[in-house]
Amino acid sequence: xxxxxxxxxxxxxxxxxxxxxxxxxxxxxxxxxxxxxxxxxxxxxxxxxxxxxxxxxxxxxxxxxxxxxxxxxxxxxxxxxxxxxxxxxxxxxxxxxxxxxxxxxxxxxxxxxxxxxxxxxxxxxxxxxxxxxxxxxxxxxxxxxxxxxxxxxxxxxxxxxxxxxxxxxxxxxxxxxxxxxxxxxxxxxxxxxxxxxxxxxxxxxxxxxxxxxxxxxxxxxxxxxxxxxxxxxxxxxxxxxxxxxxxxxxxxxxxxxxxxxxxxxxxxxxxxxxxxxxxxxxxxxxxxxxxxxxxxxxxxxxxxxxxxxxxxxxxxxxxxxxxxxxxxxxxxxxxxxxxxxxxxxxxxxxxxxxxxxxxxxxxxxxxxxxxxxxxxxxxxxxxxxxxxxxxxxxxxxxxxxxxxxxxxxxxxxxxxxxxxxxxxxxxxxxxxxxxxxxxxxxxxxxxxxxxxxxxxxxxxxxxxxxxxxxxxxxxxxxxxxxxxxxxxxxxxxxxxxxxxxxxxxxxxxxxxxxxxxxxxxxxxxxxxxxxxxxxxxxxxxxxxxxxxxxxxxxxxxxxxxxxxxxxxxxxxxxxxxxxxxxxxxxxxxxxxxxxxxxxxxxxxxxxxxxxxxxxxxxxxxxxxxxxxxxxxxxxxxxxxxxxxxxxxxxxxxxxxxxxxxxxxxxxxxxxxxxxxxxxxxxxxxx
Numbered sequence: 001x002x003x004x005x006x007x008x009x010x011x012x013x014x015x016x017x018x019x020x021x022x023x024x025x026x027x028x029x030x031x032x033x034x035x036x037x038x039x040x041x042x043x044x045x046x047x048x049x050x051x052x053x054x055x056x057x058x059x060x061x062x063x064x065x066x067x068x069x070x071x072x073x074x075x076x077x078x079x080x081x082x083x084x085x086x087x088x089x090x091x092x093x094x095x096x097x098x099x100x101x102x103x104x105x106x107x108x109x110x111x112x113x114x115x116x117x118x119x120x121x122x123x124x125x126x127x128x129x130x131x132x133x134x135x136x137x138x139x140x141x142x143x144x145x146x147x148x149x150x151x152x153x154x155x156x157x158x159x160x161x162x163x164x165x166x167x168x169x170x171x172x173x174x175x176x177x178x179x180x181x182x183x184x185x186x187x188x189x190x191x192x193x194x195x196x197x198x199x200x201x202x203x204x205x206x207x208x209x210x211x212x213x214x215x216x217x218x219x220x221x222x223x224x225x226x227x228x229x230x231x232x233x234x235x236x237x238x239x240x241x242x243x244x245x246x247x248x249x250x251x252x253x254x255x256x257x258x259x260x261x262x263x264x265x266x267x268x269x270x271x272x273x274x275x276x277x278x279x280x281x282x283x284x285x286x287x288x289x290x291x292x293x294x295x296x297x298x299x300x301x302x303x304x305x306x307x308x309x310x311x312x313x314x315x316x317x318x319x320x321x322x323x324x325x326x327x328x329x330x331x332x333x334x335x336x337x338x339x340x341x342x343x344x345x346x347x348x349x350x351x352x353x354x355x356x357x358x359x360x361x362x363x364x365x366x367x368x369x370x371x372x373x374x375x376x377x378x379x380x381x382x383x384x385x386x387x388x389x390x391x392x393x394x395x396x397x398x399x400x401x402x403x404x405x406x407x408x409x410x411x412x413x414x415x416x417x418x419x420x421x422x423x424x425x426x427x428x429x430x431x432x433x434x435x436x437x438x439x440x441x442x443x444x445x446x447x448x449x450x451x452x453x454x455x456x457x458x459x460x461x462x463x464x465x466x467x468x469x470x471x472x473x474x475x476x477x478x479x480x481x482x483x484x485x486x487x488x489x490x491x492x493x494x495x496x497x498x499x500x501x502x503x504x505x506x507x508x509x510x511x512x513x514x515x516x517x518x519x520x521x522x523x524x525x526x527x528x529x530x531x532x533x534x535x536x537x538x539x540x541x542x543x544x545x546x547x548x549x550x551x552x553x554x555x556x557x558x559x560x561x562x563x564x565x566x567x568x569x570x571x572x573x574x575x576x577x578x579x580x581x582x583x584x585x586x587x588x589x590x591x592x593x594x595x596x597x598x599x600x601x602x603x604x605x606x607x608x609x610x611x612x613x614x615x616x617x618x619x620x621x622x623x624x625x626x627x628x629x630x631x632x633x634x635x636x637x638x639x640x641x642x643x644x645x646x647x648x649x650x651x652x653x654x655x656x657x658x659x660x661x662x663x664x665x666x667x668x669x670x671x672x673x674x675x676x677x678x679x680x681x682x683x684x685x686x
Contacts, residue, residue: 006644007049009632018567019588023601025564026636027629036153036198038617038624047617047628050646057645061672064681068470069668071685073661074408075466083388083401085376086110087368090141097121101659102130107137117144117163124150128651130659131156134179137163138186139235143208145172145180145189152618152651154198158191160208172206172213181231181238184255190216190229190238198572198620200226203240205258216240216253217262224575231255232278233324234370239276245456245579248273252304266305277324284310284324292491294319296331311344318490323364326371328393332364337431337482337489339363339461341377343393353391354398357381359419359433361461374399380463382417382435385410406466414438415472417462420479422515428496430508431488432515433462436477442520447476447551447678448527450513454485454505455534456580457494467664470671473685476528476678477521483508485534499582500589503597506541513549524549528674532556533622536613540599540630543608550609552677554670557614561626562598563591572620600626603633607640612673614666615648624648645673 014028030046032038058065081095089110094103102120117137124130127150135146144163147156158176159168172180172191177200180191193202201223204213219225219242227242238253240262247270251262265276265283274287283299291313298310311319311331317340321332329344339362341353353375355362365376365388374390385404392399420432440446449471453460460480468478482488485497485505497505513527528551531538536558543553559565566584569575582590595601611634615627631646638644647669675681 006053006635007046008635009046009628011636016567018584019591021591021595023563023595025629027632028564030628030632031623031625035623036618036620047624047648047650050628050631051648051650054645054647057643058669058672061676061681064675065668065672067684068671068675069665071408071470072467072664072668075406075410075469076660076664077405077407080405083376085366085368087137088139088141090137092117092137096660101661103132105135115163118146118161123148124659133177136180136182136189138182138189139184140186143182143186145182145191147176147178147180147191152616152649154620155194160189170208173204178228179230181229182255183238183258184235188258190240190253190258192228197570199223199576200228203227203229203238214259216258217242217251222575224578226576232276234279234326237278239278241275242268243273244576246271246273247579248275250274250276252276252278252301263301263304265299266307275321277322279324279326282324284322284329286319286322288313288491292495293317294491296322296329318487320487321364323367323372325367325375327373330364330367330372330375334459334488334490341375341391343375351393351396353377355379357384359417359462360384361463376401380461382433382462382464383412383415385464385466404464404466410466410469419462420515420519422512424504424508424511426504426507428484428504428508430484430512430515431482432512433480433482434477434516434521435468435472435479437472437475440475440477440521444517444520444523446520446522446526447680448479448516448522449476449674450479450481450509450516450527450529451535452481452483452505452509452512452529452531452538453533453535454481454483454497454509454538456485457487457491459486459488467667467671470668470685471674474675474680474683475686476675476680479512479516479521481509481512483512483538498580500593502581502593503541505538506545506597509538509542510546510549513546526551526678528552528554528677530554530556530670530674532558534559536560536622536627537562537599541597541602543611544599544602544604547606547608552610552612552674554612554673555614555627556670557616557619557622558599558627558630559622560599560630563594563601564598565623565626566590566594571623600630600633603630603637605637605639608634608638608642608644610642610673610677611644612670613644613646615646617648617650 011026012029014025032040078098082093084091084093090107092107094105105118108114129152131149133147133156144161147158149156156176157174158172160170161168176191178192180189182189188207202218203216206213217240224244225242230239240251249268250265272289277284285297288294295313296311297307319333323330331342343351360381362379365378377389379387388402390399417435422430487494536555539555540560584591613627615624
């Protein structure tokens with residue numbers, strides 16, 4: 001095929017009418033009607049032509065890409081291993097062999113010899129893609145349930161392994177998702193089933209040796225809800241949750257008697273989210289029923305819907321999670337956007353866990369046992385590599401168990417981090433976290449890369465990235481805009497960036513860029529940007545509204561065809577997405593609003609910045625045709641000669657290539673693309 005010019009998709013107008021408005025989609029044909037099977041020869045030929053155009057344009061940058069890849073690889077500890085976690089009579093950990101793409105999982109009896117329980121490299125052999133959803137050892141320690149995906153479709157094959165022989169003894173299903181959970185008798189386990197539309201609709205109970213699984217719970221009432229199953233900290237209950245993005249409902253089933261009818265904690269109430277943990281006869285509930293930043297309540301198992309306040313909601317303290325250990329509650333939250341961990345005892349006394357830096361990210365780690373006298377925590381900052389701490393609850397001592405090693409060398413003193421507060425156009429104060437190499441100029445002559453997401457209440461933590469050093473060492477500062485739509489500044493921050501307030505996320509990002517310019521970090525046109533999935537939607541919106549602001553943009557698996565996707569309730573995720581974006585099928589106002597900002601629908605005849613777009617042919621979250629259609633429309637309308645590239649992973653899904661080194665190849669390509677746009681293709685890291 002010729003690659004002298006970019007591929008041009010055929011224009012085949014397709015019209016639909018909604019609320020008296022006709023919308024035309026010239027590239028609707030790029031959606032294979034047989035999806036999730038993609039076999040149409042013309043569609044595949046177009047996707048392959050785009051890949052060939054990508055390869056042709058990236059070929060001159062191969063020396064830079066290779067250099068960056070070696071840098072990234074050199075920062076990965078070849079024989080890395082996790083800190084062992086005790087669970088019953090064993091301690092468990094994972095490790096990488098030198099050069100291995102995937103982990104090996106091991107255990108050992110306390111004081112005994114190690115045993116390999118799962119060899120990911122062996123399971124991945126012969127597959128272009130491999131992902132372990134999770135694994136779970138039975139309470140008696142004899143069996144392992146694990147689930148794998150070898151296509152990127154996020155439909156996992158669930159198997160059971162005999163740990164005494166190392167042989168797989170049963171294949172339970174090829175339609176699971178999430179981590180399986182064992183019953184107390186080690187003879188049955190609960191798992192989450194996905195249907196043909198990739199909806200998590202049912203919790204099943206599998207009994208060893210049985211071919212027919214029973215149903216513990218099926219979500220029938222609302223097809224926008226998805227179900228999941230976990231286990232209470234005291235191990236006595238299966239915790240079955242069903243929810244969309246704003247409303248939830250929880251049921252409990254004894255792990256000692258899994259055939260027992262589920263106990264409903266409290267019926268769903270629109271807009272009320274709650275989650276539950278159990279200690280003995282007491283339920284602990286985190287809920288936003290009376291305060292937007294959530295509160296903690298308790299209830300008796302005998303009266304699960306009678307909630308009594310334990311920790312009230314607070315304008316300052318946002319409660320994001322908790323664990324009900326036997327001797328205390330570990331409460332995870334945020335104050336003024338800064339992560340906090342506090343421990344609450346039964347007498348009401350609280351301890352705030354201290355950390356060494358003024359700005360950081362911390363979370364509760366793996367603590368599988370009913371009590372945690374040493375609370376495992378994960379910690380990082382923009383300049384501090386990932387660190388594993390154990391907090392000694394009795395003494396208040398923070399014990400360092402592991403600090404991420406950067407084999408090629410890392411000196412934190414060479415870098416600095418700051419937090420800038422930018423005033424958005426409506427007066428909101430938007431935090432921007434920045435990391436840079438010492439000596440970065442503040443006279444506007446610098447170069448900045450700005451990252452954003454801003455959706456689903458997911459905060460973008462100010463965390464360390466060894467890969468990011470390839471930009472910092474070439475003189476580019478890296479910034480994260482903590483825009484509305486995430487919950488960085490509390491749950492209201494999330495609410496203020498969704499539904500009818502969705503455009504706040506886009507304007508916050510643009511205003512963050514202008515704030516960086518005003519503070520002397522860069523000038524207009526000297527800021528690159530990136531985001532993925534909903535963050536890719538963000539990229540599409542900001543290049544439509546402010547194309548001249550950006551030097552280059554990377555949009556990974558971008559959710560850009562928002563209107564068409566939200567109008568198609570046959571797609572796997574659409575009904576569950578309506579609480580986030582609005583339902584344009586039934587609501588004319590939602591239709592008009594989404595139409596006003598949907599990146600695909602708002603491509604115009606104007607100059608766009610250089611753009612690199614990625615997609616996954618097997619992606620169930622953002623279907624491949626969204627970026628394919630968007631790029632086709634951009635090619636047809638843009639008035640500039642800037643490069644526009646689309647790379648579709650033909651054997652992967654939403655997360656791109658699997659394997660720790662294969663993923664670095666894609667990161668190296670994106671960094672090379674950005675550096676080249678800044679004229680730094682020949683710049684060596686310093």
